[in-house]
Amino acid sequence: xxxxxxxxxxxxxxxxxxxxxxxxxxxxxxxxxxxxxxxxxxxxxxxxxxxxxxxxxxxxxxxxxxxxxxxxxxxxxxxxxxxxxxxxxxxxxxxxxxxxxxxxxxxxxxxxxxxxxxxxxxxxxxxxxxxxxxxxxxxxxxxxxxxxxxxxxxxxxxxxxxxxxxxxxxxxxxxxxxxxxxxxxxxxxxxxxxxxxxxxxxxxxxxxxxxxxxxxxxxxxxxxxxxxxxxxxxxxxxxxxxxxxxxxxxxxxxxxxxxxxxxxxxxxxxxxxxxxxxxxxxxxxxxxxxxxxxxxxxxxxxxxxxxxxxxxxxxxxxxxxxxxxxxxxxxxxxxxxxxxxxxxxxxxxxxxxxxxxxxxxxxxxxxxxxxxxxxxxxxxxxxxxxxxxxxxxxxxxxxxxxxxxxxxxxxxxxxxxxxxxxxxxxxxxxxxxxxxxxxxxxxxxxxxxxxxxxxxxxxxxxxxxxxxxxxxxxxxxxxxxxxxxxxxxxxxxxxxxxxxxxxxxxxxxxxxx
Numbered sequence: 001x002x003x004x005x006x007x008x009x010x011x012x013x014x015x016x017x018x019x020x021x022x023x024x025x026x027x028x029x030x031x032x033x034x035x036x037x038x039x040x041x042x043x044x045x046x047x048x049x050x051x052x053x054x055x056x057x058x059x060x061x062x063x064x065x066x067x068x069x070x071x072x073x074x075x076x077x078x079x080x081x082x083x084x085x086x087x088x089x090x091x092x093x094x095x096x097x098x099x100x101x102x103x104x105x106x107x108x109x110x111x112x113x114x115x116x117x118x119x120x121x122x123x124x125x126x127x128x129x130x131x132x133x134x135x136x137x138x139x140x141x142x143x144x145x146x147x148x149x150x151x152x153x154x155x156x157x158x159x160x161x162x163x164x165x166x167x168x169x170x171x172x173x174x175x176x177x178x179x180x181x182x183x184x185x186x187x188x189x190x191x192x193x194x195x196x197x198x199x200x201x202x203x204x205x206x207x208x209x210x211x212x213x214x215x216x217x218x219x220x221x222x223x224x225x226x227x228x229x230x231x232x233x234x235x236x237x238x239x240x241x242x243x244x245x246x247x248x249x250x251x252x253x254x255x256x257x258x259x260x261x262x263x264x265x266x267x268x269x270x271x272x273x274x275x276x277x278x279x280x281x282x283x284x285x286x287x288x289x290x291x292x293x294x295x296x297x298x299x300x301x302x303x304x305x306x307x308x309x310x311x312x313x314x315x316x317x318x319x320x321x322x323x324x325x326x327x328x329x330x331x332x333x334x335x336x337x338x339x340x341x342x343x344x345x346x347x348x349x350x351x352x353x354x355x356x357x358x359x360x361x362x363x364x365x366x367x368x369x370x371x372x373x374x375x376x377x378x379x380x381x382x383x384x385x386x387x388x389x390x391x392x393x394x395x396x397x398x399x400x401x402x403x404x405x406x407x408x409x410x411x412x413x414x415x416x417x418x419x420x421x422x423x424x425x426x427x428x429x430x431x432x433x434x435x436x437x438x439x440x441x442x443x444x445x446x447x448x449x450x451x452x453x454x455x456x457x458x459x460x461x462x463x464x465x466x467x468x469x470x471x472x473x474x475x476x477x478x479x480x481x482x483x484x485x486x487x488x489x490x491x492x493x494x495x496x497x498x499x500x501x502x503x504x505x506x507x508x509x510x511x512x513x
Contacts, residue, residue, distance in 0.1 A: 009156040011163050015134075015145040018050055024147060025054035027166065028130065030181040030192055031158045032059070034083040034110040034470075037126055039118035042134035047145050048116050051134065052087060055114060059085065061180065070116075082183070085112045090120035099124050110470070128153035157207075165205060168260045169194075172253040179203070193265065200265040201252055206231050206394075207259040216323065224323040226314040227395050231259050234394035236303040236311035237366070238263075246290065247379055247389045256305075266389035269378040277414045283378050283388070284416075287408055288424045290385040291371070292431035295401040299366045316367055316399025318353065318360060325352050325453055327460025328505070335463035336506045344504060352453075355497055359449055362400040363437060368393040371404040372411045402443060406451035410484040412458050412477055418487065448491035455485035459508075478508035 015021045028038065038055075042048050053067040059080050070076040070089040078085040093099070099121060118125055131150040151159025169175050177196040192203040208230045212220040221227075228234065235256065241248035250264035271283035301313045314320075329340045329348055370392045377389030405428055409421045425447060432438045458481050462474040489498035 007156055008150055008152045009160040010148055010150040011159070012146065012148045015047070015147055016140075017143050018054075021047060021050050021145070022054040022058075024149075025051050026058045026179050027162045028132070028149070029055050029058040030179060030190070031161065032112055034112060036155065037113045037115065037129040039121075039125060039129055039131045040114060040116045040134075041118055041131065043136070046134040046136050048134060051132065052114060052116065056080075056085065056087060058180075059112075083110060083112055085114065087114045088116065090115065090117040093117075093120040095120070126153075128155050130155050130159060161205070161207065164207075164258050165203075165260065168255050168258055169203075171255075172262060174201075174203075174253075174262065177201075194262065202249065202263040202265050204231070204234070204261040204263055205259070206234075206261075216319075221323060225320045226316070226397050231256055231261055231394070232305055232309075232311055233313075233396065235261070236305045237313075237368075237393045237396050239305070240300075240303045240366075241390060241393070244294070245386070246294065247377075247382060247386045248393070249389070249391070266377040266379060266391070269380070270373065271376045271378050271388070272373045272414050277373070279373070279411070279414060279416055279420060280378075281420065283376075284408070284420070284424060285427065286385055287371075287376055287388050288405070288428050289431065290388050290390075291401070291404055291408065292428050293385055295365050296432060296435060298363075299398075301364070301398050313366065313396060313398050315364065316359075316397035316403070318356060320397065321356050321359070321453060322349055322352060324457040325349075325460075327464065328456040329460075331460040331463040331467065333505070335467065336508070338506065347500070348504075351497055351500055355449060355494065356453070358442070359400045359402070359446060359453075362402070362442075362446055364398040365401050367397050367399040367401075367403045369395045369397065369403070369407070371407045373414055400446050400450060402446035403450040403454065406447055406454055406488075410451050410455065410487070412455075412481050412484075415480060421487075445491060445493045448488045448494055451488035452485060452494060452497065455481050455488060459485070479510050482508050 013020075013024065015024060032038070040048050040051060049069055056067050056078060057063055057065045059082070060078065061081065067087075068076060070087055071091060074089060074092065076087045078087070090099075115121060115125075118131075129152050131148075131152070133148045133150075135146045137144045137146055149159055149162070151157070166175070169177065174194055174196060177194040180193045180195075182191040182193055182202075188209070189204060189206040192205065194201040194203050209222060209227070212222060215221050216224055222229065231254065235251060235254060238248045238251055242250065247266070249266055252262040252264065254261040270277070271280055271287060272278060273280055301315075303311050303313060305311050326345075326349065329345055333340050368390065371390070375390065375392040377391065379387050379389050405425065409416055409424055425444075429438075429440045429443060432443075433440060459478060462478055462481070465471040465474045485501075488494065489501060
């Protein structure tokens with residue numbers, strides 16, 4: 001392995017048979033993102049076609065997919081589940097100037113390019129790419145190859161990650177497992193399904209989060225908002241939830257330093273169904289009952305990670321709440337062609353600082369923070385609230401119980417009818433009425449407050465995902481989140497916020513969000 005100063009990382013591996021080639025192709029395919037370029041080189045007969053076939057089939061999720069060689073057509077295109085892919089064979093090109101005639105310049109930045117004979121494309125290959133160089137070793141056998149994989153630029157760290165993951169899976173006896181990347185959400189983490197000996201597991205691949213640029217008081221956004229920097233919070237909260245009788249995934253194996261965990265596979269049965277997805281009432285009832293049970297007992301803020309390590313759950317403080325609602329000003333307003341001035345920003349934060357005081361004074365409990373349909377798995381073979389499997393809780397904080405209730409009942413990804421929202425909110429409050437410290441009227445105020453806070457944050461996040469991260473698919477949710485925001489701001493206690501939003505924040509364009 002090597003990491004040259006030029007910003008590249010390389011490793012070499014032996015491919016003793018076609019199965020080894022398929023495993024390497026899967027390793028690389030699992031880290032590919034839209035816009036990536038893979039340069040595949042090697043002499044005639046070196047195994048480029050076998051690698052390309054395995055690579056494309058893995059991405060397609062189809063072991064029988066026909067993958068013809070593009071030697072004569074020069075380019076073969078595939079509409080895969082996650083992106084568009086172009087498989088190009090440049091063997092018959094005489095020089096890079098012919099690439100424009102093929103339409104290389106027309107390929108979108110979201111297209112993955114797999115290029116054989118990349119030497120014909122000198123000057124066209126981007127500095128950020130993955131090189132896969134294959135070579136025969138006839139002294140071993142006809143099927144034996146050597147392969148060198150090199151990640152350049154921003155892809156160097158991803159290629160280095162291949163080795164880290166391989167080592168972990170080997171140490172945990174999962175090296176022979178079949179690996180399939182799972183469809184991700186807005187997260188920077190990656191997940192794979194591992195199949196071994198007839199059983200299924202989940203690999204969580206979450207390298208330590210690097211600090212972003214300072215945004216306030218010299219701190220990055222992640223530090224102010226108390227976002228998890230490594231897998232330690234996930235491990236601690238998973239253990240705590242399971243110890244409390246909730247269906248968080250069991251931890252099978254982990255390497256905290258490497259940011260890798262093998263988890264119980266809870267399956268993929270959702271709490272929504274249909275096209276577009278809509279809440280399944282029985283499942284949402286169980287999900288809200290789970291929250292009522294979770295919130296009915298005081299929760300510790302220090303959790304066990306392992307025999308020698310404890311983790312303190314951070315407080316959902318005013319800094320975190322304000323930096324989240326500031327996303328509306330920083331990203332959603334520019335998205336709506338509004339340039340916020342310093343005075344507008346100061347007024348906004350002052351209004352929110354005053355409005356959030358009841359939330360800061362509320363009895364703190366575990367706020368899982370993303371308790372909504374993408375992170376809830378239906379487990380019909382279990383009983384009661386254990387039928388709801390819970391995922392994605394690594395950013396949990398100590399804060400008001402109302403936040404997670406609002407997260408569920410104003411689900412940003414699906415339309416929750418107002419009648420269902422009110423019915424489930426009523427069910428939750430009735431479940432807690434006998435608790436001495438629970439006040440239904442106060443909770444209803446907190447529910448509206450945290451729903452408005454969360455909706456403001458999400459409007460900013462979805463605009464940021466489009467502008468900064470090139471993920472426009474989240475814009476379709478903006479009208480729904482805006483509707484939720486209006487519901488929340490209708491609470492009388494939020495009248496000052498409601499008036500300010502009405503005067504200063506334009507609604508999303510429903511025709512072109």
